[in-house]
Amino acid sequence: MAKLFRAAIMGPPGSGKGTISKRIAQSFGLQYLSSGHYLRESITANTEAGVLVRSYVERSLLVPDHVMTRLMLPRLEHLSGHSWLLDGFPRTLAQAKALNNLCQLDLVISLNIPFETLKDRLSDRWVHPASGRVYNMGFNPPKVKGQDDITGEPLIHHDDDKPEALMSRLRHYKDVAKPVINLYKSQGILHSFSGTETDRIWPYINSLLSTKMHTQPSDAVQTQTP
Numbered sequence: 040m041a042k043l044f045r046a047a048i049m050g051p052p053g054s055g056k057g058t059i060s061k062r063i064a065q066s067f068g069l070q071y072l073s074s075g076h077y078l079r080e081s082i083t084a085n086t087e088a089g090v091l092v093r094s095y096v097e098r099s100l101l102v103p104d105h106v107m108t109r110l111m112l113p114r115l116e117h118l119s120g121h122s123w124l125l126d127g128f129p130r131t132l133a134q135a136k137a138l139n140n141l142c143q144l145d146l147v148i149s150l151n152i153p154f155e156t157l158k159d160r161l162s163d164r165w166v167h168p169a170s171g172r173v174y175n176m177g178f179n180p181p182k183v184k185g186q187d188d189i190t191g192e193p194l195i196h197h198d199d200d201k202p203e204a205l206m207s208r209l210r211h212y213k214d215v216a217k218p219v220i221n222l223y224k225s226q227g228i229l230h231s232f233s234g235t236e237t238d239r240i241w242p243y244i245n246s247l248l249s250t251k252m253h254t255q256p257s258d259a260v261q262t263q264t265p
Contacts, residue, residue, distance in 0.1 A: 044069065044252055045142060047125040049219065050150030051212045052205070053157040053164065055237040057173065059150070060126045062241060067248055070118065074127030075171050077110055078102065099199075104133040112141055132218040146251055147223040148244060149216075151233040154209060158202050165194040 046069065050056045057073070064071035081089030082096065088110045095102045102110075111128045115138075129135040138144070163176040167187040174181045174194060182188050199208055223229040230247055234240040 043120070044122040044146075045125075045144050046123075046146040046148065046248075047129070047144055048148045048150070049216060051152065051157060051209050051216075052200070053160040054150040054152045055160075055240070056126050056150060058237050059148075059241060059244060060124055063124050063244070063248060066245065067252060068122070070121050070123040072114070072118075072123050072125050072128075073171075074107065074111060074125070074130075077114060079169070079171055081110055104131055104137075107134055108137040112137065115141060129219060131215050132222065135219045135222055144223070144226075144228055146248075147229045148247075149220055149223075149229060149231040150240070151231055153235060154206075156235045157209065158205055161200040161205055162202065164200050165196050167192060167194055 044067075046063075048056050048060055048063075060071050060073070063069060078092050078096070082093045083089070088106065091106045092102055092110065095106070107128060107130070111134075115123075119142075129138050160175060160177075165174045165176065165181070165185070166172070167174075167190070169192065170187070170189070172187060172189070173179075181194065183191070185194055186192065187194060198204060220229060232240045232243055
């Protein structure tokens with residue numbers, strides 16, 4: 040690529056951000072930067088930021104803006120010569136403004152998924168806490184029920200993935216994401232996609248990125264149509 044390309048993806052829990060992000064990274068050669076990965080990495084490495092992160096995660100609290108920006112911005116500075124896709128950052132307007140001070144995004148993808156679809160996906164979602172690997176009993180089950188494919192360690196089902204907690208999480212996401220979405224809309228870089236199936240949304244995202252990046256995606260990812 041002649042020009043660097045920086046993008047971010049937004050969506051509520053269970054929207055398929057991770058799946059779509061990996062397809063984008065594979066197809067277009069963007070470095071995939073997951074805030075969840077960096078959070079886990081900082082905790083494991085016991086860095087100064089990681090100690091702060093752990094203090095919030097252990098209490099099931101959202102990591103505040105000043106900790107997230109302290110964690111993410113130095114990493115982005117180190118990647119100043121790379122094209123990348125951000126997943127999970129920025130989540131709030133304060134984070135988006137901090138990111139704007141560092142670099143300008145070229146594209147922001149927002150996923151709009153119906154509540155019933157999110158509820159169905161999350162009720163079947165099991166997670167390997169140490170790595171963040173996510174399984175879905177419906178379409179991406181582990182090889183051995185209840186065990187991570189790589190380590191064999193037990194999988195967990197988060198309490199906040201249960202329907203009674205999901206409504207609250209979704210409401211919070213919408214409240215926090217709305218000003219971020221409005222900011223990127225005002226900058227003319229927001230593109231929203233609605234649907235219930237990742238495989239039906241993907242071709243439109245694929246086409247948009249091909250146009251924006253003036254390139255053809257590789258054949259690394261095959262799009263399946265139901």
